[in-house]
Amino acid sequence: MPALFPSGKKKFLHNLCCNLARFFISSKPLVILEAYTPFHLEHFKHVIHLLSEMDEYNIVVITPNGKDLNELKNVQAYKTINEYPIYKKADAFISTDYNKIPHWFSCPTIYFGHGIGPKLDYVARDELLEFDFVFSPYRPAYELQIQNLPKERVIPVGLPILEDKSSRxxxxxxxxxxxxxxxxxxxxxxxxxxxxxxxxxxxxxxxxxxxxxxxxxxxxxxxxxxxxxxxxxxxxxxxxxxxxxxxxxxxxxxxxxxxxxxxxxxxxxxxxxxxxxxxxxxxxxxxxxxxxxxxxxxxxxxxxxxxxxxxxxxxxxxxxxxxxxxxxxxxxxxxxxxxxxxLFNSGNASKIFIQQLSEILKHG
CATH class of the missing domain: 3.40.50.12580 (CDP-glycerol glycerophosphotransferase, C-terminal domain)
Incomplete structure (x- = not known):
C-alpha cells in the first residue's frame, strides 16, 4: 500500500470518495476557510457574506464558533477539520494561521494574513513555504514575504474586515x-x-x-x-x-x-x-x-x-x-x-480577495 499511495491512505480515500460524490452533489467550486479562533473568523466574515450572495461557490468554514454561518446560502460550518466529510472535494483551502495543511487535500492552498500590526518576525516564517499562495494585507509584510517566495505567489490583497461599516x-x-x-x-x-x-x-x-x-x-x-x-x-x-x-x-x-x-x-x-x-x-x-x-x-x-x-x-x-x-x-x-x-487596497480588499481567489480556482 505505501508504494501505491505514497501520499497516504487518507488522501487516496479522500480523492476516491470525492470523485464518486461529484456525480451526485453540486458542481460549484468548494472553498474551505479555516479560522481556529473567533478573532480570526471576524477577518473572514465580510468575504463569507459576499461569497454567499454571489451564489457561485460552496463555502465551508472550519471554526469553533461558526454555527450562525449555517444560515447563509451555500455556507456550512464545522468545528474542526476532522468533522469535514471525506467525500467533499475542496477546490481551495484558505487559512488564517500557520496550522498544518491537511495532507489529503489536493487543491491550491492560501495563507491569509489576517492583521496589519507590524510583527515582522512573524509574517514570513518558514511555515509560509507550505502554502501555494499568500494573500498579503500590508506593504511591510509583502516586502518580506517576496524575499522568501516567488513574487507571483504573494498577492497584495488588504484587510476585508475594515469594509464592514456597521456600527454598534x-x-x-x-x-x-x-x-x-x-x-x-x-x-x-x-x-x-x-x-x-x-x-x-x-x-x-x-x-x-x-x-x-x-x-x-x-x-x-x-x-x-x-x-x-x-x-x-x-x-x-x-x-x-x-x-x-x-x-x-x-x-x-x-x-x-x-x-x-x-x-x-x-x-x-x-x-x-x-x-x-x-x-x-x-x-x-x-x-x-x-x-x-x-x-x-x-x-x-x-x-x-x-x-x-x-x-x-x-x-x-x-x-x-x-x-x-x-x-x-x-x-x-x-x-x-x-x-x-x-495598507493595500483600502476599501476594496474584499473585491480583490474574491477576484484573486477566482483566478486561482480558474488555473487550478
Whole structure:
C-alpha cells in the first residue's frame, strides 16, 4: 500500500470518495476557510457574506464558533477539520494561521494574513513555504514575504474586515451604561511570547483610571487573560486601581473592532488594531512600547509613527496628551498619508480577495 499511495491512505480515500460524490452533489467550486479562533473568523466574515450572495461557490468554514454561518446560502460550518466529510472535494483551502495543511487535500492552498500590526518576525516564517499562495494585507509584510517566495505567489490583497461599516455605538453605550456625552477611549494592549516585552499595562491602567471625564474600555489581546501565557501575571483581576475601567473580555458580545468604530481615541502598541484604527480615520495614541517594536523587527515603523501618534506620560497623572488629542486633532493628515501607503487596497480588499481567489480556482 505505501508504494501505491505514497501520499497516504487518507488522501487516496479522500480523492476516491470525492470523485464518486461529484456525480451526485453540486458542481460549484468548494472553498474551505479555516479560522481556529473567533478573532480570526471576524477577518473572514465580510468575504463569507459576499461569497454567499454571489451564489457561485460552496463555502465551508472550519471554526469553533461558526454555527450562525449555517444560515447563509451555500455556507456550512464545522468545528474542526476532522468533522469535514471525506467525500467533499475542496477546490481551495484558505487559512488564517500557520496550522498544518491537511495532507489529503489536493487543491491550491492560501495563507491569509489576517492583521496589519507590524510583527515582522512573524509574517514570513518558514511555515509560509507550505502554502501555494499568500494573500498579503500590508506593504511591510509583502516586502518580506517576496524575499522568501516567488513574487507571483504573494498577492497584495488588504484587510476585508475594515469594509464592514456597521456600527454598534448605541449598543455599547447602553451595555456599559455610559454617559453618551463623554468621549470614548479604547485601550487595546497586545500579547507577546516574550512576556518581558508586554507593555506596562498596570501603570497605564492606573493612569487611565484617573480620567473620569472619559468613558474608557480596555480590550486586551485574549492571551493576556491567560496567566499561563503571561508567566503567572494577572493584569486585570484583583486590581483595585481599575475599578472605574471596563474590561472587554474574550467572551464579550463586542469585538475590539466594534469598540474602535465607536471610539474617539484608540491607544495601543504594535497591535493590528492600532493600524486598523488609523485606516478607520480614528485618532490614535501609542503606549510607547518601543521594545516590542524592536523585538518584532519593526523599529523603522515605530520611528515613523511616533511622529504622528503621541505617547502620554503614564507615570504623570497630570499629563494632558489625551485631552489635547480630543480637543484638536492636528495629526490626522499625517496618519492618513502613512496608512494609505501601508495598507493595500483600502476599501476594496474584499473585491480583490474574491477576484484573486477566482483566478486561482480558474488555473487550478
Amino acid at each position: 455605538q448605541q449598543e455599547i453605550i447602553e451595555f456599559y451604561q455610559f454617559d453618551g456625552s463623554k468621549p470614548l477611549i479604547i485601550y487595546a494592549p497586545s500579547w507577546c511570547s516574550d512576556t518581558t516585552k508586554i507593555s506596562d499595562i498596570k501603570t497605564i491602567l492606573a493612569f487611565l483610571s484617573t480620567k473620569k471625564q472619559f468613558n474608557i474600555v480596555v480590550s486586551p489581546h485574549p492571551l493576556l487573560f491567560d496567566k499561563n501565557r503571561c508567566k503567572g501575571e494577572d493584569f486585570f483581576k484583583n486590581n483595585n486601581k481599575i475599578k472605574l475601567l471596563h474590561i472587554n473580555t474574550p467572551e464579550s458580545q463586542f469585538t475590539t473592532l466594534d469598540l474602535v468604530k465607536a471610539s474617539d481615541i484608540v491607544i495601543s502598541d504594535i497591535s493590528s488594531i492600532l493600524f486598523e484604527a488609523m485606516a478607520l480615520k480614528k485618532n490614535v495614541l501609542l503606549d510607547g512600547n518601543k521594545d516590542l517594536y524592536e523585538h518584532c523587527n519593526a523599529l523603522k515603523i515605530y520611528d515613523e509613527i511616533i511622529k504622528f501618534c503621541p505617547v502620554p506620560c503614564w507615570n504623570n497623572n497630570e499629563d494632558l496628551t489625551i485631552e489635547h488629542a480630543i480637543e484638536l486633532d492636528t495629526l490626522s493628515k499625517q496618519r492618513e498619508l502613512f496608512i494609505n501607503n501601508y
